[in-house]
Amino acid sequence: MTEQGLIVLMTDFGLRDGYGAILKGVIAGINPHVQVIDLTHDIPPQDLWAGSFCLMNAYPYFPLGTVYIAVVDPGVGTQRRGVAVKFREGYLVGPDNGLLSGILSLSPPLDAVNLTNTSYWRTITPSATFQGRDIFAPVGAHLANGVPLALLGDAIETSSLTTLPMAFCQVNGTEVNGMIQYIDGFGNLISNIPALVIAQGVKSVVLKDKKIIFAQTYSDVTKGEAVALIGSHGMLEIAISGGNAQETLSVGLGTPLFVKME
Numbered sequence: 001m002t003e004q005g006l007i008v009l010m011t012d013f014g015l016r017d018g019y020g021a022i023l024k025g026v027i028a029g030i031n032p033h034v035q036v037i038d039l040t041h042d043i044p045p046q047d048l049w050a051g052s053f054c055l056m057n058a059y060p061y062f063p064l065g066t067v068y069i070a071v072v073d074p075g076v077g078t079q080r081r082g083v084a085v086k087f088r089e090g091y092l093v094g095p096d097n098g099l100l101s102g103i104l105s106l107s108p109p110l111d112a113v114n115l116t117n118t119s120y121w122r123t124i125t126p127s128a129t130f131q132g133r134d135i136f137a138p139v140g141a142h143l144a145n146g147v148p149l150a151l152l153g154d155a156i157e158t159s160s161l162t163t164l165p166m167a168f169c170q171v172n173g174t175e176v177n178g179m180i181q182y183i184d185g186f187g188n189l190i191s192n193i194p195a196l197v198i199a200q201g202v203k204s205v206v207l208k209d210k211k212i213i214f215a216q217t218y219s220d221v222t223k224g225e226a227v228a229l230i231g232s233h234g235m236l237e238i239a240i241s242g243g244n245a246q247e248t249l250s251v252g253l254g255t256p257l258f259v260k261m262e
Helices: 019-030 048-061 101-106 131-144 245-249
Strands: 006-011 035-040 066-071 082-087 090-095 109-114 170-172 175-183 189-194 202-207 210-214 226-230 235-240 256-261
Touching (some): 006 019, 006 048, 006 131, 019 035, 035 048, 048 066, 048 101, 048 175, 066 131, 082 101, 082 131, 090 131, 175 235, 202 226, 202 235, 226 245, 235 245
Parallel strands (some): 006 035, 006 066, 066 090, 210 226
Antiparallel strands (some): 082 090, 170 175, 175 256, 189 235, 202 256
């Protein structure tokens, strides 16, 4: 990796309080020439599933060697580990609470360390409530600056990393059963059904006993009507043309849906 490097930040800090900018300040103090990209700071508070999905959806579009600093950390200040993980495309830095498991389900970890070397922290007495500032941001900056993973802490078995129970759709003949795994800022309902699974053709999509038209674009139905389509993430999603599907359909995470195939 070059000295300049590339860091991608993702948190649930929001934009009001300046916490995300503080991470950038810490990074700049260590590696002032590094490029920092905000993936998002609007992950719903403490929502590990949303954070994991956003990381997994984004990582294919960044260069090899990118350092991802991810902080959605309900257990901050507890005995949960802080980790840095090397995978084929780059590095992940964050709490070991399942947040990183989306990427690692697609690109298995090669090496991992528990972040025990305080030489690479901002302070040897980190805050019990803001370890993104005191541990994860400085560690990520050092990684982007070329510090070897092995120097950051004690090696751990990659099999010991915490993972979220990944929800996979089920195929039963010509029917695919899935669920809503993520809701984006437009209120679009992202399922866990990949396009590849239903590539042979969709006969119908049913959500909460409502049959939904399957189409190619949001505008293929009239304004205010529900539509099912393949989103940019490669998953089946349900939207309201010109509206908010979450609000209109009163749907939350985990809501089941099924697809009848031709």
